[in-house]
Amino acid sequence: MTLTHPAYEQLRQVTPSAAVVLADNPSGMTLQGTNTWLLRAPGSSEYVLVDPGPKDRKHTEALVRETGGNIALTIVTHHHADHTGGISRLVKETGTPVRAVDPQFLHGTDQVLTDGEVIEAAGLRITVLATPGHTEDSISLLIDGPDGERALLTGDTVLGTGTTVLESRDDALADYLTSLKRLAEAAPGRHLLPAHGPDHADAEPVITYYIKHREERLQQVRDALEKLGPKAKALQIVAVVYADVDKRLWPAAHSSVKAQLAYIRSHG
Template sequence: MLIFRQLFDPASSTYTYLLADGGEALLIDPVFEQVRRDAALLRELGLRLLATVDTHVHADHVSGAWLLKQRLGSRIAGAAAGGAEGLDWALQHGEQLPFGQRYLAVRATPGHTAGCISLVLDDQSLALTGDALLIRGCGRTDFQQGNAAQLYRSVHEQLLSLPPTTLLYPGHDYRGLTVTSVAEERAYNPRFGGASSAADFCGYMNALGLPHPKRMDQAVPANLRCGRPEGDLLPPAEPNWAPLTWAFAGLWEIQPQALEEVQPAPQIVDVRQPDEFDGPLGHIAGARLLPLEQLTRRVDELQRERPVVTVCRSGARSAQAALQLTQAGFPQVANLAGGMLRWRAAGAPVVGGES
């Protein structure tokens, strides 16, 4: 069964795409600062990342390809024409990127940059267009060997020639739009659709006068190294006070055995109701009872310089508590995965409770 996910980086308005089949996955246009999120999703879905693919050398964000290779052992794929060093797979027009029983077909779509590619699913039900074709727009053509006439040909010959029902997923969107179709873009894209001509398009693009992307001077050199950091570009710091796992939900989690072994012991905040705290599941020795609905007004009862582990029955309410404490400025917060149910199932000690 095909797995398809569209992920978003709000800082750069970049879409990253996960496609998987048979436990094997490809990640398209990963963002450096979102590697932790992407790795968590792969882990939670039980997927092995075969490769990352950048649709071009990005100017507005740094690729996560190099960092994902270091952490997960994935290959780095990108357009041979893009000129990036460190590629494990330099892609040419017409090649196939297999995953499970499916594949993405590589189509060269230069014009935004000289090395742009788009990726079409084997049954042509969807295509990932990078920056060549956006929803009712397209990528700019005024740097990195961009060429308006070339982009016009690329889009018409390689993307708008697909079946009308093919869904098109762009590399960016700045208005919250997520997907379009070949039929829509043929009809309504003001740059390519309707009766527009190559001359119309080139005149439009040459008159845009856009400022360069804010991170261009950092992003382009880094992406010519496939996202390998240099200087002040560093991966997000990992907690060192306990063995934690980042959840796709956006918080750190700790398993019962790991919590038992943490020294010095963190602050344990139980966010259940008093009758649950003293009820059949019992509670962890030393835990402080702070019911969830009281937490935000009682945060000053906690020490900000010490790690905090939030606890509830199943891990659901305590996940919300962990997010609230993080938003309140606590730098070291983790949720007890599975809550007291998992704690008891692991045979960990409790105060009170039933055998």
């Protein structure tokens, strides 16, 4: 039987070089849960693992089982606990080196990930793209495999369904729009591998939607400012723009609106 998303703690093959194990940590923020990606070219004896997932013994055990502990490298897309909580146990069980933008997550190396860096491992060519916005340390990965196989792994920068939350820092939206532009340029012909939600065979229309959505949200915030006055607070705008959204998600929306307000007030 062919597995479909969501398939908790089971290996689901997505492309010839990419498989996923979904952590059983669903929530309003994680959607169905956190996707841990296992990357290797057909015939390779080792894996590159992306995002160990939450601190959850069952999830780590599934990763060790499915890789046989043969992990050449673990990559972290950003610092949030639902992606990094499982690092310590994974390192203990497999000895995998871990690389990230944030040095606090490094294991077995002192080299942080850098924009444009190319990693050759598990029979694959993996290019690191800095894609801040969701967090300042967010990265995406261009994955090029044998026989022309191409994928785009986006962490939380682009999800498999819905849209992502931005940091509330002043430059977050400007950074994020730049990140989406970079991803749009890289997307044609690539399979989308997100950290939450289902994968997509074609990344391009998903990223095009993301750009359109951000433009629409910006206009909605501008309209709310016209209605509420230029000194309106972020939470007042959330109540207008996100009136149809579950209020339990308003704290996340509040972060994004703060980023949007900072962008509008500095860019117009």
